[in-house]
Amino acid sequence: MNPELILAFESSCDDTAVAIVDTDYKVLVNLVSSQPQHLEFGGILPELASRLHMSNIMLLTEAALTQANVSLEQISAVAVSINPGLIGSLIVGLSFAKGLAFGRQLPLITVNHLLSHIFANLIDHPELEAPFLALVVSGGHTELVHFKTFIDFEVVGKTLDDAAGETFDKTAKLLGLGFPGGPIIDKLARGGDPEFHIFPRGLKQHDNFNFSYSGLKTSVLTYLSALQPDYIQSNLPSIAASVQAAIIEPLVKKTVRWAAQHQLGSILLAGGVAANSALRSALESAAAAKGIKCFYPSLQLCMDNAAMVGAAAIPKLKAGLFSELDVNAFSLKGTKTI
Numbered sequence: 001m002n003p004e005l006i007l008a009f010e011s012s013c014d015d016t017a018v019a020i021v022d023t024d025y026k027v028l029v030n031l032v033s034s035q036p037q038h039l040e041f042g043g044i045l046p047e048l049a050s051r052l053h054m055s056n057i058m059l060l061t062e063a064a065l066t067q068a069n070v071s072l073e074q075i076s077a078v079a080v081s082i083n084p085g086l087i088g089s090l091i092v093g094l095s096f097a098k099g100l101a102f103g104r105q106l107p108l109i110t111v112n113h114l115l116s117h118i119f120a121n122l123i124d125h126p127e128l129e130a131p132f133l134a135l136v137v138s139g140g141h142t143e144l145v146h147f148k149t150f151i152d153f154e155v156v157g158k159t160l161d162d163a164a165g166e167t168f169d170k171t172a173k174l175l176g177l178g179f180p181g182g183p184i185i186d187k188l189a190r191g192g193d194p195e196f197h198i199f200p201r202g203l204k205q206h207d208n209f210n211f212s213y214s215g216l217k218t219s220v221l222t223y224l225s226a227l228q229p230d231y232i233q234s235n236l237p238s239i240a241a242s243v244q245a246a247i248i249e250p251l252v253k254k255t256v257r258w259a260a261q262h263q264l265g266s267i268l269l270a271g272g273v274a275a276n277s278a279l280r281s282a283l284e285s286a287a288a289a290k291g292i293k294c295f296y297p298s299l300q301l302c303m304d305n306a307a308m309v310g311a312a313a314i315p316k317l318k319a320g321l322f323s324e325l326d327v328n329a330f331s332l333k334g335t336k337t338i
């Protein structure tokens with residue numbers, strides 16, 4: 001059977017993204033329009049993001065169809081990310097997708113944003129099969145998810161307070177390094193000593209698979225407040241490497257321990273923080289030591305994009321799991337988890 005085409009949208013934060021993927025996980029086009037307008041504010045302005053999504057989404061959709069040389073008649077389903085995300089931004093993408101689905105009488109597939117990050121792995125590795133354990137680490141979330149099948153999954157651990165990505169971002173802000181902080185700390189840390197200062201690791205108990213980063217954030221603040229600016233400047237790479245090590249260690253240990261205890265052969269790393277070079281290599285080697293394979297998406301697919309939304313919609317399309325047109329952007333009954 002010929003693969004079907006899915007038109008997918010992602011607008012959960014500050015990137016407007018449109019993609020077309022086929023049901024064999026092949027990406028025909030994957031466009032992202034970022035919003036540099038937020039840079040001067042040192043973070044994302046939600047209202048500005050929604051308005052920019054509104055002016056971008058139509059043009060980007062037309063560009064995606066043109067670049068892929070695909071007409072709307074060839075599309076089999078419309079996919080869009082919902083919860084979690086900035087509510088105004090999500091509503092723009094969802095309303096646009098609903099309009100298209102209604103106008104063209106196409107099935108509407110809504111995809112949890114974190115779930116879509118996990119399925120970015122399928123684009124690079126379409127041969128992957130469940131069961132597997134996924135570690136999703138993004139700006140606002142840190143979750144361990146056990147997939148029994150592609151559509152039957154359970155959250156087995158999550159952060160009790162702050163997220164790993166947020167800890168990278170706040171640390172970079174305290175160090176005056178800019179936003180988003182993850183990529184900056186990642187690069188800087190390559191030239192530093194991760195044992196320069198030992199920051200606390202959250203929830204170290206063996207049988208605890210949740211994460212906590214609020215203590216680490218406070219500890220970074222307390223540590224930096226006691227130091228002279230010159231000392232901080234001359235030891236920036238080692239300070240960055242030490243904070244990074246404290247963020248990564250619990251992620252790696254807990255993920256590999258859970259997977260090993262439950263005899264899982266594969267770990268999928270996902271989310272913006274999955275771009276972190278130290279996390280990738282530490283998780284890969286810790287998993288390999290237990291005979292577990294570790295997968296992570298290519299760098300471009302770690303960031304918010306719509307191809308991953310299309311990929312996550314494939315199992316739902318195959319299973320006929322469609323959304324009604326009255327679905328809302330926070331349809332998971334108020335939960336913030338996957």
Ligand code: KG4
Nearest residue numbers: 138139140165180182183186272273275276
């Ligand atoms: O998944 P994402 O694009 O947005 C959310 O859905 O939250 O993740 C953004 C997060 C930011 O916190 C950013 O600092 C972090 O991913 N990030 C990184 C790296 N690249 C992006 N963190 C650590 N190392 C990186 N190389």
Ligand code: ZN
Nearest residue numbers: 117138272304
């Ligand atoms: Zn994301």
